[in-house]
Amino acid sequence: MNILIVAAYPEAHSLNGALNHFAVGHLQQAGHQVQVSSLYAMKWKSQLDADDSLVPPVGEFYHPSLDSKHAFEQGLQREDIAQEQEKLRWADAVIFQFPLWWFSMPAIMKGWFDRVYAYGFAYGVGEHSETHWGDRYGEGTLAGKRAMLLVTTGGWASHYSLRGINGPIDDILFPIQHGMLFYPGFTVLPPMVIYHTSKMNEQKFAAYCEELAGRLDNLWQTEPVPFRQQNAGDYTIPALTLRPDIAPGKTGFGVHVK
Amino acid sequence: MNILIVAAYPEAHSLNGALNHFAVGHLQQAGHQVQVSSLYAMKWKSQLDADDSLVPPVGEFYHPSLDSKHAFEQGLQREDIAQEQEKLRWADAVIFQFPLWWFSMPAIMKGWFDRVYAYGFAYGVGEHSETHWGDRYGEGTLAGKRAMLLVTTGGWASHYSLRGINGPIDDILFPIQHGMLFYPGFTVLPPMVIYHTSKMNEQKFAAYCEELAGRLDNLWQTEPVPFRQQNAGDYTIPALTLRPDIAPGKTGFGVHVK
Numbered sequence: 001m002n003i004l005i006v007a008a009y010p011e012a013h014s015l016n017g018a019l020n021h022f023a024v025g026h027l028q029q030a031g032h033q034v035q036v037s038s039l040y041a042m043k044w045k046s047q048l049d050a051d052d053s054l055v056p057p058v059g060e061f062y063h064p065s066l067d068s069k070h071a072f073e074q075g076l077q078r079e080d081i082a083q084e085q086e087k088l089r090w091a092d093a094v095i096f097q098f099p100l101w102w103f104s105m106p107a108i109m110k111g112w113f114d115r116v117y118a119y120g121f122a123y124g125v126g127e128h129s130e131t132h133w134g135d136r137y138g139e140g141t142l143a144g145k146r147a148m149l150l151v152t153t154g155g156w157a158s159h160y161s162l163r164g165i166n167g168p169i170d171d172i173l174f175p176i177q178h179g180m181l182f183y184p185g186f187t188v189l190p191p192m193v194i195y196h197t198s199k200m201n202e203q204k205f206a207a208y209c210e211e212l213a214g215r216l217d218n219l220w221q222t223e224p225v226p227f228r229q230q231n232a233g234d235y236t237i238p239a240l241t242l243r244p245d246i247a248p249g250k251t252g253f254g255v256h257v258k
Numbered sequence: 259m260n261i262l263i264v265a266a267y268p269e270a271h272s273l274n275g276a277l278n279h280f281a282v283g284h285l286q287q288a289g290h291q292v293q294v295s296s297l298y299a300m301k302w303k304s305q306l307d308a309d310d311s312l313v314p315p316v317g318e319f320y321h322p323s324l325d326s327k328h329a330f331e332q333g334l335q336r337e338d339i340a341q342e343q344e345k346l347r348w349a350d351a352v353i354f355q356f357p358l359w360w361f362s363m364p365a366i367m368k369g370w371f372d373r374v375y376a377y378g379f380a381y382g383v384g385e386h387s388e389t390h391w392g393d394r395y396g397e398g399t400l401a402g403k404r405a406m407l408l409v410t411t412g413g414w415a416s417h418y419s420l421r422g423i424n425g426p427i428d429d430i431l432f433p434i435q436h437g438m439l440f441y442p443g444f445t446v447l448p449p450m451v452i453y454h455t456s457k458m459n460e461q462k463f464a465a466y467c468e469e470l471a472g473r474l475d476n477l478w479q480t481e482p483v484p485f486r487q488q489n490a491g492d493y494t495i496p497a498l499t500l501r502p503d504i505a506p507g508k509t510g511f512g513v514h515v516k
Contacts, residue, residue, distance in 0.1 A: 046304035103437035107369030179361035
């Protein structure tokens with residue numbers, strides 16, 4: 001299979017660098033084709049702006065989504081964006097690897113999503129009707145591909161537990177897993193999270209590598225997070241609220257998981 | 259009062275540009291001192307890396323938090339970081355203004371938090387004991403200052419409602435409001451969110467300006483989001499889980515709001 005790892009860590013001699021090295025070797029040994037987008041090493045441009053199109057703004061002023069649409073449709077995107085989209089088309093599965101900084105991904109990876117997820121590629125896809133509100137949340141360009149987060153945190157596991165002060169890790173990752181991965185069509189696997197990284201040692205690292213190997217060996221067997229598809233009947237259209245008879249009276253991120 | 263607006267939008271001739279212009283004028287007319295950190299205009303450096311310190315890494319390799327700590331303590335941070343910290347010290351209130359991109363802030367603003375929130379400034383502050391786990395979540399460097407998000411979205415309000423497909427807006431913003439603002443001490447005001455921006459017109463814009471004026475006029479009277487303070491007795495230490503007798507049996511972001 002073809003596997004892309006998109007990684008965001010600023011120092012190769014780090015836990016994330018070592019995990020990345022292990023993952024690449026393990027996947028290659030298993031016979032997979034592997035590409036790595038190591039965003040810091042690539043000096044990835046983080047900010048979405050008018051320079052992301054090779055032509056001047058379509059309108060009088062720059063408009064992020066309309067100019068993204070034009071550049072994508074006309075093949076006028078900056079080369080770095082087009083290359084990442086090509087890697088996504090090539091991939092059967094994508095691992096997104098990053099340290100959790102301020103309860104989200106590092107800026108450089110957010111900039112990967114902001115820029116690579118062009119209008120017409122990751123959003124603004126598909127038709128809108130009374131029964132179908134665009135190809136998104138389970139449908140879209142990346143449908144059929146699998147995605148998994150590999151996340152490290154300084155905080156303790158208990159701080160991210162169901163009643164932990166940081167909030168439950170699944171809720172913290174929901175805007176990423178549901179909003180950035182499921183949205184353009186990815187099948188999302190449960191994340192692998194490594195907590196309390198300041199207490200790492202060789203023995204723990206070996207155990208994490210073993211866990212990671214298991215996750216990588218089972219990329220195609222692992223049961224995905226059962227997010228509800230937008231256009232499969234669970235949501236009213238166009239309000240896109242969950243039908244009243246589904247999880248009646250309940251609210252929050254959890255209702256969007258079957 | 260001293261008010262800082264940290265804003266992230268790539269085009270001045272835009273809804274966010276117009277809102278920013280209105281806010282600055284309104285606050286100045288009311289007699290406030292205003293500073294604006296318009297991150298795109300400043301060409302803000304988004305990615306946290308070894309160049310954020312004026313000296314080489316303390317250890318053999320770059321370590322984001324340890325090198326941040328050293329640079330902060332020794333006055334060896336890059337000047338752009340030190341300047342933003344100084345603006346935060348100066349401010350009585352801070353408005354964070356951005357379009358919601360992929361259910362979070364634009365990369366350039368995430369990079370503002372990643373870099374300005376140095377070790378010793380926004381985290382790693384205060385003592386750790388059996389009754390006090392650092393100055394955070396309601397205590398810290400920014401305690402006593404107020405913060406408010408001003409957010410625009412392309413999506414409809416119903417899509418962000420309690421049962422909307424994107425997830426409730428309060429939950430989407432929790433990692434920001436609780437994790438980035440309340441964490442280093444800010445008193446967090448309810449956000450002002452403008453939905454479905456593609457349908458903007460002059461009449462609606464005037465109404466939003468009126469709403470924003472009201473929010474700005476009442477920055478010191480508005481009731482804040484009542485997040486629970488970490489060290490006020492509601493959490494076990496050091497597990498930092500909510501005490502079993504508080505919101506018994508409940509989980510999720512909501513339990514951290516009184």
